[in-house]
Amino acid sequence: MSRHVVCPAAELPPGTRKVVVIDGREIGLFNVEGRLHALLNRCPHGGAAICSGVVTGLSQSSGPGDYRLERRGEFLRCPWHGWEFDMATGQSWCDPRRTRVRSFEVRRETGGDLVMGPYVAERYHVTVEDTYIVVDL
Amino acid sequence: MNAPFIEQKARQTLAVVDCDIHPAHRTPGELLPYLEPRWREHYQTHGVHVRQALPSALMYPRMMAAGMRADSLPENGGPAGSDLDLLRKQHLDPVNVEFGLLMALSKGGMEERNPGLAAALSRATNDWQIDRWVREEPRLRAGIVVPQEFPEAAVAEIERCAGDRRYVQIMLSSRPSDPLGHRRYWPIYEAAERAGLPIGLHPVGYNGGHPSTGSGWPTFYLQEHYVFVACMEALAASLIIEGVFERFPKLKVVLVEGGFGWAPALAWRMDKHFEKFRNEVAHLKRRPSEYLREHIWWTTQPIEEPAQSRHIVEIIDWIGWDRLFYSSDYPHWDYDNPSFAFKFPMTEEQRRKIFRDNAMALYRLA
Numbered sequence: 001m002s003r004h005v006v007c008p009a010a011e012l013p014p015g016t017r018k019v020v021v022i023d024g025r026e027i028g029l030f031n032v033e034g035r036l037h038a039l040l041n042r043c044p045h046g047g048a049a050i051c052s053g054v055v056t057g058l059s060q061s062s063g064p065g066d067y068r069l070e071r072r073g074e075f076l077r078c079p080w081h082g083w084e085f086d087m088a089t090g091q092s093w094c095d096p097r098r099t100r101v102r103s104f105e106v107r108r109e110t111g112g113d114l115v116m117g118p119y120v121a122e123r124y125h126v127t128v129e130d131t132y133i134v135v136d137l
Numbered sequence: 138m139n140a141p142f143i144e145q146k147a148r149q150t151l152a153v154v155d156c157d158i159h160p161a162h163r164t165p166g167e168l169l170p171y172l173e174p175r176w177r178e179h180y181q182t183h184g185v186h187v188r189q190a191l192p193s194a195l196m197y198p199r200m201m202a203a204g205m206r207a208d209s210l211p212e213n214g215g216p217a218g219s220d221l222d223l224l225r226k227q228h229l230d231p232v233n234v235e236f237g238l239l240m241a242l243s244k245g246g247m248e249e250r251n252p253g254l255a256a257a258l259s260r261a262t263n264d265w266q267i268d269r270w271v272r273e274e275p276r277l278r279a280g281i282v283v284p285q286e287f288p289e290a291a292v293a294e295i296e297r298c299a300g301d302r303r304y305v306q307i308m309l310s311s312r313p314s315d316p317l318g319h320r321r322y323w324p325i326y327e328a329a330e331r332a333g334l335p336i337g338l339h340p341v342g343y344n345g346g347h348p349s350t351g352s353g354w355p356t357f358y359l360q361e362h363y364v365f366v367a368c369m370e371a372l373a374a375s376l377i378i379e380g381v382f383e384r385f386p387k388l389k390v391v392l393v394e395g396g397f398g399w400a401p402a403l404a405w406r407m408d409k410h411f412e413k414f415r416n417e418v419a420h421l422k423r424r425p426s427e428y429l430r431e432h433i434w435w436t437t438q439p440i441e442e443p444a445q446s447r448h449i450v451e452i453i454d455w456i457g458w459d460r461l462f463y464s465s466d467y468p469h470w471d472y473d474n475p476s477f478a479f480k481f482p483m484t485e486e487q488r489r490k491i492f493r494d495n496a497m498a499l500y501r502l503a
């Protein structure tokens with residue numbers, strides 16, 4: 001597993017997203033109401049750049065005439081055919097058994113914890129007091 | 138964010154012919170310069186008057202982004218499908234399209250009720266396709282839009298365009314006023330045969346004034362979506378049983394976006410009853426299935442996906458591996474990417490036929 005410092009946490013405030021390239025892979029980072037998600041930017045169904053999709057919930061029903069929107073903000077809907085994926089696990093809601101988007105560990109760490117050597121600080125031109133977003137591949 | 142994937146490009150090395158790409162107008166007035174002044178005036182004053190039963194009943198959005206891939210809106214404005222560079226970047230380049238066939242649906246003359254305006258819009262749409270798309274992008278080819286409810290004008294438009302090899306087919310809406318086997322449409326088939334061009338049938342957004350199913354209007358879009366199949370089936374039966382292929386033996390018809398999984402069932406059913414009804418349709422010299430297999434071709438998108446992939450293979454075995462063309466439906470939301478959409482095993486030869494060679498031959502692409 002390799003750890004990648006992506007950006008200062010302030011660059012990804014709640015309600016925003018960012019697609020970054022890490023180790024040649026496009027990865028979408030989402031901040032949904034403070035929860036961080038990192039997903040491979042490729043839909044396992046038909047190959048779309050999934051991270052441009054809409055963040056949504058699930059509509060559920062116990063029968064005709066009853067409709068509820070549940071788990072708001074927890075799903076990403078693919079921009080092509082609209083399959084919904086649970087952002088926390090990458091699991092597809094349309095075909096949960098076989099299809100999932102690759103998801104990655106993502107968290108915030110303080111600059112102080114990240115400065116192992118001079119490189120990190122130098123490469124990202126950052127101040128070490130801040131909090132950074134870190135992805136594990 | 139919309140950048141195509143490099144890995145994807147590498148996976149899909151085979152060149153493909155895409156038989157269903159939808160170009161859109163950047164601005165609502167984009168056709169104006171292509172209309173004669175008399176019709177420009179008319180269009181600006183009165184607008185279009187299409188054959189539609191319920192106002193806005195079939196308007197988008199169907200699913201998302203007004204029926205489009207949500208990532209296909211050009212950054213510099215305009216609707217999905219209106220930006221040639223984005224079409225290149227999202228589709229033509231990454232999936233390696235050798236030829237792409239345009240299906241110009243918006244504001245053509247296919248659904249217009251006013252005969253003069255229908256003819257003028259068809260003509261404008263055809264000139265616009267060449268001017269804005271084919272001239273700019275040599276991989277693209279146009280389809281001749283015709284005022285199909287006014288066959289005399291349709292014939293004139295076919296004759297105007299037919300010598301130009303940048304037009305590779307004649308487009309008809311699969312929502313006509315009458316089933317397409319009806320005699321009133323025969324002059325169009327005669328002109329198509331004379332021009333040596335296939336007919337491409339594609340669903341349009343509206344319904345020609347009819348409820349979209351034979352038993353009224355559906356409640357949900359999911360119901361609406363299957364209706365493409367039902368209307369194609371009715372048109373295929375009409376063309377066959379009313380004798381179009383008997384009268385025009387060189388006519389070729391491509392059913393675009395109507396599926397093909399239903400083809401054997403239709404053929405079996407028609408054949409079964411043909412024996413009993415043959416004196417009603419004495420103009421038919423052969424069994425209905427023979428006309429179907431000889432005169433009809435099919436596109437893939439949206440391809441049927443049975444849980445057991447061999448089931449679809451059996452259907453293709455029945456209709457013939459040389460009668461199916463890849464289509465993407467770009468930029469619509471149910472776009473099919475050739476690297477992902479075909480979840481059944483194919484030999485190299487079969488793959489080449491479906492993705493390229495069949496369409497190269499039928500449309501005489503070069």
Ligand code: FES
Pocket residue numbers: 043044045046047048050078079080081082083
């Ligand atoms: S490509 Fe994502 S749902 Fe089909």
